[in-house]
Amino acid sequence: MTRHEDIERYLSNAMSDEERMAFEEELQSDPDLREETKLYASTVDSLRRTLQPDAGEQALRDKLERNRTYFSSENDKKKQTGRVVSIMRWAAAAAVLAAIAIWAPWANDPLSEYGTITMPSLVERGADSAGRIAEAAKLFNEKVYEEALPLLDAGVLNRPDDMFLLFFRGVTHLHTGNPEKARLDLRKVFESKSVYRYEAAYFIGLSYLDENREEDCRTWLEKIPAETQAGKKAEILLETLK
Amino acid sequence: MPEIALHDDQRYIEGLLRNDDQVIDAIYRHFAGTIKRWVCANSGSPDDAADIFQESLLAIYRQAREKRLVLTCPFESFLLMVCKRKWWNELKKRNRKGVTISIDSVSEISEETNDLMQQEERDQLVSHFFQQLGDRCREIIAQTLGSEHQEKVAARLGVSYAYLRKKKSECMGKLTQMIKKSPEFRIMKDQI
Incomplete structure (x- = not known):
């Protein structure tokens, strides 16, 4: 199992209690793993924001688009x-x-x-x-x-x-x-x-x-x-x- | 802990969150002119100004939705700061050598503007590299971002849960490696 798979399993709560504890211990002692896990998690957050705009954002975008006339000359x-x-x-x-x-x-x-x-x-x-x-x-x-x-x-x-x-x-x-x-x-x-x-x-x-x-x-x-x-x-x- | 006093202009933020017609109209009526004049005075067109204005309002909306944005300064100043920073980034992207915006214009950045822009820039960097992944990777990642349980996603895609998780982690690994190799990563690293 690769490190990224471990990170994925950790972040998606797919580890057993034992595995989780061992992984968290490793996170404490291994700065590279810690950095990679943080990056992995923040990348998923960014993708959620950019790939899944919510219905409210889409509705707002449509409304703003209709107000472009304020900039016309x-x-x-x-x-x-x-x-x-x-x-x-x-x-x-x-x-x-x-x-x-x-x-x-x-x-x-x-x-x-x-x-x-x-x-x-x-x-x-x-x-x-x-x-x-x-x-x-x-x-x-x-x-x-x-x-x-x-x-x-x-x-x-x-x-x-x-x-x-x-x-x-x-x-x-x-x-x-x-x-x-x-x-x-x-x-x-x-x-x-x-x-x-x-x-x-x-x-x-x-x-x-x-x-x-x-x-x-x-x-x-x-x-x-x-x-x-x-x-x-x-x-x-x-x-x-x- | 003392509560931070809400600025009266917080109503603009709340209006954006409610998608309120009257508030949105008021934002355009009161502030579009200032932004248009500023962008046009700094090598942009009215159309550029409209784009920047719209994208800035959407960025403010996202920040307010996710992090309960609290205004501590007038909305106009906040909006102007976001627009300036966005326009500055756009000019950099267009590689407009010889174009000058005075440093003062973009350095007067408040903490809330800074948070907002850092998130926007981080999202853009991730999106940029995401688009460079193969179709299958993009689809697997996109399919697994929602709230649907991953076992259900696997069934829908006709693969096993273990395979889906393995493929997703491979694809995410490729993506994070690309991000790490980018020159912008140093800036991003400080923000995560």
């Missing part, structure tokens, strides 16, 4: 044409939906209301493909989906089995009005063992909801285990479908 509006066009398009779609879809329990279009997710930007910028993905993440998070798409296409071309890229390209297709293409990518993710598989099921459900296909939407949302992050979002959406 005439010059900025020119630079941000892509984003402005995108927002206007969704605003128009939401207005049309609100006007004609009296049956719907939501006031805005479901994609705008329930379809936001943050693409983790975990790599530094640079001239290599990792830099392109970081740029794609930036554009995606700014909702400039049209500009994020070619960068994600290039990424998928390089790494066709990268479920992370496929997932975010799928969501991008959804936001650029291509639900069929979106579902192709998202189904592959769902069928894999990727960490994003249930998020993929959620967005497939959302794509059907956007086409008013409630039954298909429900079928996909019900595939998601309740205890997952995606499951919590699906539950909210399923409530609105009742």
